[in-house]
Amino acid sequence: MDQRAELSEFLRLRRARLKPEDVGLPDFGRHRRVPGLRREELAQLAGVSVAYYTRLEQGNGRNVSMEVLDAIARALRLSDAERDHLTHLAKPTQKRKRSAMRPQRLRPGIQQLMDAMDGVPAYVVGRRTDVLGWNRLARALFGDFAALPADERNFARLVFLDDNFRDVYTDWEHKACEVVSYLRFDAGCHPDDPLLSALVGELSVKSEVFRSLWAAHHVKDKGHGTKRLHHPLVGDLTLAYETLRLPDDEEQSLVTFHAEPGSPSEASLRLLASWGTDVNVEVRG
Template sequence: MYTKGRVTELGEFLKVCRAQLVPRTVGLPESGAPRRVPGLRREEVARLVGISTHAYTRLEQGRAPVPTTVIATLARVLHLDDAQRDRLFELAAAGAREPRRRPVQKVHAQLRRILDELSTTPALVIGRHLDILAWNPLAAALLTDFDKVPAKRRNYARLMFTDPAFRELCLDWRTNARTCVTQLRLEAARHPGDPGLAALVGELSVADADFRKWWAGRQMTGLRMGTKRVRHPIVGDLTLDWDSLTCTADPTQKLLIATAAPGAPSHDGLLFLASWTADPGQPPEDAAA
């Protein structure tokens, strides 16, 4: 049963919590302009949580039940201690409504077949929230051993912001990372209140100051695929052209592929890595012969 009084009390609690924070506390830049209200603005909290300002305003005004995933993200974003977090969940319990979760996404069969045919081209399939749905052996050899990443944490943005080895691999890390943020923001605009996306944004906002700043910012980098530079421990520096193909049957799935011009050093590096991947027991020195 939805209890308006309790949710209104929840809104007052959230107002007090955000009033106690300043932008720099959560990694946001200080504009220097006077603020009409103390602490964080509604739109700043909404961006950090991964929901629209309208949705957050309805939450504070007691005009909408609150999904538990959003409450958990709010607790992280607002830097609540254990007692405050317990109080937040207590206030939200009366009006909490479990959101409809979209079914677990599976790679489309046609994309799976394409992956299996690509032996000298790194390729992977990205789904909702930049989840990594499938990959071919060369993509794993180039980027990371995805099999060793738990399925529930197999997400491109999560790797980009929380995996030190993945960060070191990307020579243009800031550009690539900001592109991830842009893609997540576009998805948040298409699916406001998506609990899975809200949880991911909350996790990355707490884990990484750059993500926090870029997510809350207004600038959006372009999504046009282009050249990315990779520093690989076996084949050295590679300059690769990345592009994406959208699945007609499921537009939320995209096939990402990396190529290099034939005869270029990066192309030779991919061929070397492909041959080594085909026979992982062979030492790299022999594979290069």
């Protein structure tokens, strides 16, 4: 991926989403020729010259300091994930480039930990949203990952290209946006990853929704929250999820799901666990 173009487009779109009144500037209404803030307004807010900011928005971030990046991030009202993404785009490191080429392996101890999680669906996701491992209940809830070829065990591919997997998420549009935001964050960390470029290219060709979301440059890192899911046998579930980064590889995350004690979703999870792996959601890939 062209990192200069990515930096330029990201800054332009983040600037365009801010209105003058959002940052305490006067709004001249119909006399404004561009959406959002002008470059000179953003430069003023960040405390840098217009020429300096213009060079950065044109993709020239080679000599930019962290202090300036922080000032621009504050002026653009960036989230923590967006701030990190801006830093990755403007100041790439050789360490990140090398790690993109290193295959990820799931440590056996993590698989044993997931297998011991009774009543808790869990899986490990790595770079490019690759699914690296899962336990029995995650397989029953989300689908039989083991039935897929290893190179197709990928959340982005499943969310956008598999109809059965799509049916798992009650709010599929939100999940789709999340997945693209994760991929964008990953692309900022590893712009030279050929497998990521190939994945983005495939999804762009096969999914109009993906193309639209990718063009928006939304960025998000994995976290915690609530997911509403649907299983063909136990029905609707509302589950809380937590994302835990693994200590020996920060690009691998253990994702767990649990239901509120005493809730119908907890009863559904227990029922699903008691049936074993014969109730898998079909995942075609």
